[in-house]
Amino acid sequence: MTVSTTIILRGRKVCGGRAEGEALVTRQTIPGWGGVNPVKGVITETQHDLRGVSFKDKVLVFRGAKGSSGWSAMYHTTRLAGTAPKALIFNEMTTKVALGAIVMRVPSITDLDQDPLDVIETGDWVIVDADQGIVEVVKRAAVRGG
Amino acid sequence: MESVMTLTRDEQEMLDGRKGKATQKAMELLVRYAEALGAERFVDTRNVAGVPGSANPFLQDYYKDKGADGFDAIFSHFDLDSDELIETPQALVPTYHLQGGADPTAWQTIGVKVEVFRNYQEREAFAAAHDVGILKTCTPYLAGNVPARGEHLAWMESSAVIFANSVLGARTNTEGRESTSAAMLTGKIPDWGLHQAEHRYGTHRIDVDVSVDSVMDWGMLGYYVGDVVQERIPVVVGKYSQSEIVRLKHFGAAASSSGGVEMYHIVGVTPEAESLEMAFGPKQPIETFRYGKDEQRRVYDRLNTNASDSSVDFVMLGCPHAAIEQLREAARLLEGKRVSANCALWIFTSRAVKRQAQEEGIVHALGNAGAVLLTDTCSAFAQALPPGTKVAALDSAKQAHYLPAILGIQAWFGSTTDCINAALTGRWSGERP
Numbered sequence: 001m002t003v004s005t006t007i008i009l010r011g012r013k014v015c016g017g018r019a020e021g022e023a024l025v026t027r028q029t030i031p032g033w034g035g036v037n038p039v040k041g042v043i044t045e046t047q048h049d050l051r052g053v054s055f056k057d058k059v060l061v062f063r064g065a066k067g068s069s070g071w072s073a074m075y076h077t078t079r080l081a082g083t084a085p086k087a088l089i090f091n092e093m094t095t096k097v098a099l100g101a102i103v104m105r106v107p108s109i110t111d112l113d114q115d116p117l118d119v120i121e122t123g124d125w126v127i128v129d130a131d132q133g134i135v136e137v138v139k140r141a142a143v144r145g146g
Numbered sequence: 147m148e149s150v151m152t153l154t155r156d157e158q159e160m161l162d163g164r165k166g167k168a169t170q171k172a173m174e175l176l177v178r179y180a181e182a183l184g185a186e187r188f189v190d191t192r193n194v195a196g197v198p199g200s201a202n203p204f205l206q207d208y209y210k211d212k213g214a215d216g217f218d219a220i221f222s223h224f225d226l227d228s229d230e231l232i233e234t235p236q237a238l239v240p241t242y243h244l245q246g247g248a249d250p251t252a253w254q255t256i257g258v259k260v261e262v263f264r265n266y267q268e269r270e271a272f273a274a275a276h277d278v279g280i281l282k283t284c285t286p287y288l289a290g291n292v293p294a295r296g297e298h299l300a301w302m303e304s305s306a307v308i309f310a311n312s313v314l315g316a317r318t319n320t321e322g323r324e325s326t327s328a329a330m331l332t333g334k335i336p337d338w339g340l341h342q343a344e345h346r347y348g349t350h351r352i353d354v355d356v357s358v359d360s361v362m363d364w365g366m367l368g369y370y371v372g373d374v375v376q377e378r379i380p381v382v383v384g385k386y387s388q389s390e391i392v393r394l395k396h397f398g399a400a401a402s403s404s405g406g407v408e409m410y411h412i413v414g415v416t417p418e419a420e421s422l423e424m425a426f427g428p429k430q431p432i433e434t435f436r437y438g439k440d441e442q443r444r445v446y447d448r449l450n451t452n453a454s455d456s457s458v459d460f461v462m463l464g465c466p467h468a469a470i471e472q473l474r475e476a477a478r479l480l481e482g483k484r485v486s487a488n489c490a491l492w493i494f495t496s497r498a499v500k501r502q503a504q505e506e507g508i509v510h511a512l513g514n515a516g517a518v519l520l521t522d523t524c525s526a527f528a529q530a531l532p533p534g535t536k537v538a539a540l541d542s543a544k545q546a547h548y549l550p551a552i553l554g555i556q557a558w559f560g561s562t563t564d565c566i567n568a569a570l571t572g573r574w575s576g577e578r579p
Contacts, residue, residue: 098179
């Protein structure tokens, strides 16, 4: 028996484009300068729940941005270093994350009709169509054929 | 480029390329950014603080490999996020360079190689030649750029942004490298967030129920507040005293590090919070937090999480850059004494405050005691420590937040006196509050 495990979320385009990949989810805000190594593509902040985890090629699902004004320059650098996430899905709009998203040039969506942190789990397959403002979530169980 | 925003005639002309190619690219970036935010229009600014044209070794190597490592290339491709290479014009509006590079006289002290220092000098000359005021500090408000209440700014540096909004009543969001460089050429920034009165009211209430008095106390309170409100606007009320500039500098720097606070109100202290009612305006607090002895101790423990060895080999003061009052205090605490042979004491400040300290004989006094006064940068920003450093002592919650994460060392957090004592003895003897 197959149970449908695809969920559709609708939101607002922050940066256009379409991408898909495996979700990396954190309920915490994401640090910029001083809390991330953009060349390696990992969070380095001590006590962060993603410390040491790579966000390269992931669909990053997170609360918002925090910390230094160097946020955009750090994530801009991930694009040059080839370590950027494939797409961003986030809840809280700030100047840091807006500027960061556009210089990273990755499809990005916010203001979703359901809390993405409740719906999406790390490992789910996520398709982000930012131009249409649509996020399609294929649950991990389905991805693994479960 | 088309835009759904409401643009003025001069903004449309900039976007159409009638004010030059670089201005067009700057405007395109600002439009993409404003639309990402959901802003409907721009606000004019004549006060920009950023880091135009600067480059760390990664960026230098990256663009060198692409065969386009000139100053204009980095400004075009990185500052303006433009795929086209364009000649950089002069700043259109008053623009200032924040921290970066290395002390122009003591760069070797912080381990900067000669070729790297030459590059810093060339980048500084490039900025200066484009009418950028060279302040080289995270505290522009202590170095000659003091905005007026209600003035719209485009500032980087989270600790300066929070100070400008909260203490001075000026208006700025936390801008980034690219948006400040674009504002430098256009005098425009998205009219969003803290530029608008209705977004400056408090969201969360913090009841302070333990005495908050010293720089250390204010730093711990700031670190707590940032953690609980994240990027919202706290209204602080209760048992605090001595809320002068140095303490507010440390409070704000901490709140913008543990969270993303860009504005706060302290009732009876900050200009938009003469009363609790004024601070919240039409809004009700979303949540109230009580900051008492237990919360203060937890903050202290958290800031000291990474420290265990009591022998200290490095003490760093001046985050954000030391005010003249802090240099006077350090000189007083060091008077007639000498920094331990097993420990280094570095104090970071701005070039402007150093000049004042020179006038007052403080530079000489600090040097006599074995302290090193440095400008332009700090240990976290420059990733610079005395060789062999394993354990540091810091009086800044912001620096304690960043330094262990960036450089993998142990760091004690305490009062300025605890830190100076550690420098004199080579041992940590700070006490939990």
